[in-house]
Amino acid sequence: MTKTTVTVGLGSCGIAAGASKTFQKIKDLKETENIDFELRKTSCIGMCYREPLVEIVDETGTYLYGDINEDRAIEVIEKHINQHDPIREYIVYTDLFDAPENYFIESQVKIVLRNCGYIDPESIEEYEARKGYNAIREIGENKISREAVIQTVLDSGIRGRGGGGFPTGMKWKFANANKSPEKYVICNADEGDPGAFMDRSVLEGDPHSVLEGMIIAGYAIEATQGVIYCRAEYPLAITRLNIAIQQAHQKGYLGVNIFGIEGFNFDIYIKEGAGAFVCGEETALIASIEGERGMPRKRPPFPASSGLWKNPTNINNVETFANIPWIMINGAAAYAVYGTEKSKGTKVFALAGKVKNSGLVEVPMGVTINDVIFRLGGGIKQDKKFKAVQLGGPSGGCIPEYLSDTIVDYDSVNATGAIMGSGGMVVMDETTCMVDVAKFFLDFTRKESCGKCTFCRMGTMRMLEILERITNGKGAEDDLSKLEELAYQIKDNSLCGLGQTAPNPVLTTIKYFRDEYEAHIFHKKCPAKVCRPLLTYTVDEEKCTGCMVCLKNCPAKAITGERKKLHYIDQEICTKCGVCFSKCKFESIVLS
Amino acid sequence: MRISRNNKSIDKPSQVEVDLSRIDKLIQKYKGKKGNMIPLLQGAQEIFGFLPRKVFEKISLETGLELSEMYGVATFYAQFRMAPVGRHIIKVCHGTACHVQNAKEISEALEEALKIKDGETTRDRFFTLESVACLGCCSLAPVMMIGGQAYGKLTGNESVKIVKTIRIAESN
Ligand SMILES: Cc1cc2nc3c(=O)[nH]c(=O)nc-3n(C[C@H](O)[C@H](O)[C@H](O)COP(=O)(O)O)c2cc1C
Numbered sequence: 001m002t003k004t005t006v007t008v009g010l011g012s013c014g015i016a017a018g019a020s021k022t023f024q025k026i027k028d029l030k031e032t033e034n035i036d037f038e039l040r041k042t043s044c045i046g047m048c049y050r051e052p053l054v055e056i057v058d059e060t061g062t063y064l065y066g067d068i069n070e071d072r073a074i075e076v077i078e079k080h081i082n083q084h085d086p087i088r089e090y091i092v093y094t095d096l097f098d099a100p101e102n103y104f105i106e107s108q109v110k111i112v113l114r115n116c117g118y119i120d121p122e123s124i125e126e127y128e129a130r131k132g133y134n135a136i137r138e139i140g141e142n143k144i145s146r147e148a149v150i151q152t153v154l155d156s157g158i159r160g161r162g163g164g165g166f167p168t169g170m171k172w173k174f175a176n177a178n179k180s181p182e183k184y185v186i187c188n189a190d191e192g193d194p195g196a197f198m199d200r201s202v203l204e205g206d207p208h209s210v211l212e213g214m215i216i217a218g219y220a221i222e223a224t225q226g227v228i229y230c231r232a233e234y235p236l237a238i239t240r241l242n243i244a245i246q247q248a249h250q251k252g253y254l255g256v257n258i259f260g261i262e263g264f265n266f267d268i269y270i271k272e273g274a275g276a277f278v279c280g281e282e283t284a285l286i287a288s289i290e291g292e293r294g295m296p297r298k299r300p301p302f303p304a305s306s307g308l309w310k311n312p313t314n315i316n317n318v319e320t321f322a323n324i325p326w327i328m329i330n331g332a333a334a335y336a337v338y339g340t341e342k343s344k345g346t347k348v349f350a351l352a353g354k355v356k357n358s359g360l361v362e363v364p365m366g367v368t369i370n371d372v373i374f375r376l377g378g379g380i381k382q383d384k385k386f387k388a389v390q391l392g393g394p395s396g397g398c399i400p401e402y403l404s405d406t407i408v409d410y411d412s413v414n415a416t417g418a419i420m421g422s423g424g425m426v427v428m429d430e431t432t433c434m435v436d437v438a439k440f441f442l443d444f445t446r447k448e449s450c451g452k453c454t455f456c457r458m459g460t461m462r463m464l465e466i467l468e469r470i471t472n473g474k475g476a477e478d479d480l481s482k483l484e485e486l487a488y489q490i491k492d493n494s495l496c497g498l499g500q501t502a503p504n505p506v507l508t509t510i511k512y513f514r515d516e517y518e519a520h521i522f523h524k525k526c527p528a529k530v531c532r533p534l535l536t537y538t539v540d541e542e543k544c545t546g547c548m549v550c551l552k553n554c555p556a557k558a559i560t561g562e563r564k565k566l567h568y569i570d571q572e573i574c575t576k577c578g579v580c581f582s583k584c585k586f587e588s589i590v591l592s
Numbered sequence: 593m594r595i596s597r598n599n600k601s602i603d604k605p606s607q608v609e610v611d612l613s614r615i616d617k618l619i620q621k622y623k624g625k626k627g628n629m630i631p632l633l634q635g636a637q638e639i640f641g642f643l644p645r646k647v648f649e650k651i652s653l654e655t656g657l658e659l660s661e662m663y664g665v666a667t668f669y670a671q672f673r674m675a676p677v678g679r680h681i682i683k684v685c686h687g688t689a690c691h692v693q694n695a696k697e698i699s700e701a702l703e704e705a706l707k708i709k710d711g712e713t714t715r716d717r718f719f720t721l722e723s724v725a726c727l728g729c730c731s732l733a734p735v736m737m738i739g740g741q742a743y744g745k746l747t748g749n750e751s752v753k754i755v756k757t758i759r760i761a762e763s764n
Pocket residue numbers: 159160161162163164165166168188189190191192193277278279280281282283315316317318320422496497498
């Protein structure tokens with residue numbers, strides 16, 4: 001009889017939802033009542049909207065329980081383990097019958113996330129039990145040449161997952177062609193797109209797959225040192241990477257003559273980022289590792305010829321590396337089965353925003369945005385109306401609802417004016433103001449611009465000023481043409497990708513939501529009711545109970561009225577701060 | 593132009609007393625190593641919670657790093673602070689997912705409850721309020737993080753309650 005296992009998902013998202021308490025509760029129960037099962041930890045399985053998650057595998061099958069707080073944990077252990085009576089109502093996925101999230105699990109193709117949510121990320125043995133380190137071991141045992149490794153990566157068609165989409169095999173080929181006694185492999189784990197968390201989940205859930213990918217790259221280009229540049233906002237990822245590196249050392253997977261390959265000496269260390277979005281750009285990232293301000297440098301020379309400490313360097317994204325061992329084991333052809341003509345394989349998306357099932361999904365390239373948002377994502381929260389989806393973060397754009405049958409691959413997404421980016425998908429509904437979203441991103445890029453190029457530094461500031469004017473109800477007739485003119489100037493005259501793409505959120509929202517801009521500029525109205533200065537606050541006569549809460553809290557003293565009598569807001573005095581709206585318990589303040 | 597999200601004005605020479613010997617080991621470890629500036633500053637901040645003027649001066653004197661370059665680096669990266677912070681740093685996320693799900697309400701509620709503005713520290717040095725761009729828990733938006741612990745699916749009232757609970761728990 002197989003032993004029953006109980007596994008708790010302890011990724012950052014799970015912990016934030018209370019999974020540590022759930023784990024502790026189950027542990028206490030197991031110990032105090034001496035119940036016989038194996039208690040395991042794993043990381044994020046992607047179903048963040050159902051955290052905390054507890055999986056039970058017994059001789060009858062697999063059961064995944066969702067939303068398991070401490071109380072429910074007691075219930076589940078009592079009923080399922082002690083009485084062998086699974087609680088159907090809490091089960092979100094199982095291989096035995098139809099459960100609410102079966103589709104979510106079964107319709108994904110997990111290559112990058114093959115181990116996330118299945119293994120204990122702090123155990124190298126569990127990684128190895130799922131073919132971990134087999135790829136590099138086979139390379140060593142079968143004496144596969146560097147060129148053959150690079151050819152496999154080329155044949156798979158994989159393109160860089162950090163946003164640019166440059167063919168990974170080509171990059172390796174260039175780096176391999178440049179000879180030098182010192183060469184570097186860098187893993188870009190800076191994940192700067194605010195609203196994306198794919199890389200974090202991979203690092204937390206399966207750190208060894210990234211290490212193995214880096215080791216293979218190190219072999220392929222004859223590198224001596226690997227560096228993981230990880231953002232400091234991801235403490236758990238850093239902890240688990242450190243554990244993984246230490247374990248790899250103990251097993252001799254890092255160090256000298258590794259995997260029996262004579263002369264292959266390779267080690268990896270972690271460099272913590274210090275908080276600057278632009279450091280995700282490869283040349284800025286290199287400057288940052290060198291201890292300087294993270295300012296991009298001119299390319300060429302590309303890192304492949306002159307990178308870290310002026311040595312040939314290959315930089316790839318976390319997700320790119322995590323794909324590599326799978327490709328090596330299963331072959332290039334198996335990978336290229338998935339995807340479209342020019343975008344092969346799968347892509348992990350971080351679904352967030354106004355979508356019901358927010359979490360991580362991995363789908364083959366070529367599925368439609370609709371599929372991701374409505375089939376996997378379960379549609380829009382509170383069944384509101386879907387308006388747009390933001391792809392590519394500050395460098396990307398908003399794709400409107402009527403283009404939601406666009407397929408996700410590099411070229412189709414680019415055609416809309418957005419970019420594929422690293423995989424953040426923030427869903428927006430009718431209550432999101434697109435002008436406000438554009439302003440949000442521009443405020444971000446303006447703050448994050450390193451200041452080197454005038455157009456990026458000053459241009460984004462000027463654009464932001466115009467957007468602020470518009471959202472404050474002071475927009476002028478020619479503001480849209482000014483925005484567009486500035487946008488093209490910035491795109492043309494900036495050195496790095498940050499400036500070259502910073503105007504994209506504005507350009508795509510003007511392209512697809514021009515009417516919303518015009519409502520702000522000409523009618524001084526915000527259709528989504530977000531831009532406060534454009535709203536009027538009035539009291540609903542039916543609902544107001546005369547409780548005086550709004551009156552007492554109004555900083556401008558614009559509200560008059562007596563206890564138990566209808567209140568009144570003086571529009572002349574009202575500063576539209578919104579305090580009354582958030583304080584009223586009876587929803588009697590109306591926005592229009 | 594790297595507009596910093598936190599206060600970057602350096603303290604006046606006599607303002608802050610620090611025990612400089614606490615960074616001796618750190619300096620020993622990194623002295624003469626290439627690319628040592630950021631680790632040195634990160635290490636010093638780890639020790640003091642922020643970067644006092646005297647620390648810059650000492651590091652510069654003992655390692656030969658230029659003061660101007662160190663100041664350049666310290667003001668460039670959001671991580672470095674030049675002013676003392678509270679015992680707890682409240683990081684309110686203003687990433688995309690949190691922004692479209694009303695992160696503003698969280699910041700406003702906390703500003704009102706703690707009577708400080710974004711980037712400031714309460715007078716009792718208990719809390720520092722900061723806004724950050726994405727904590728990587730976007731599926732739980734809006735999110736804030738206090739001392740490595742993330743709190744998700746917040747409302748203004750809930751965030752205030754959490755902060756109050758921390759204060760009560762620690763003042764007993
Ligand atoms: C402003 C800017 C920010 C970037 N941020 C990231 C990032 O956070 N993570 C990442 O992997 N790549 C980022 N990139 C892309 C990198 O420059 C680089 O193309 C990538 O790391 C290469 O890896 P890949 O070929 O595997 O995609 C950024 C680029 C720019 C211009």
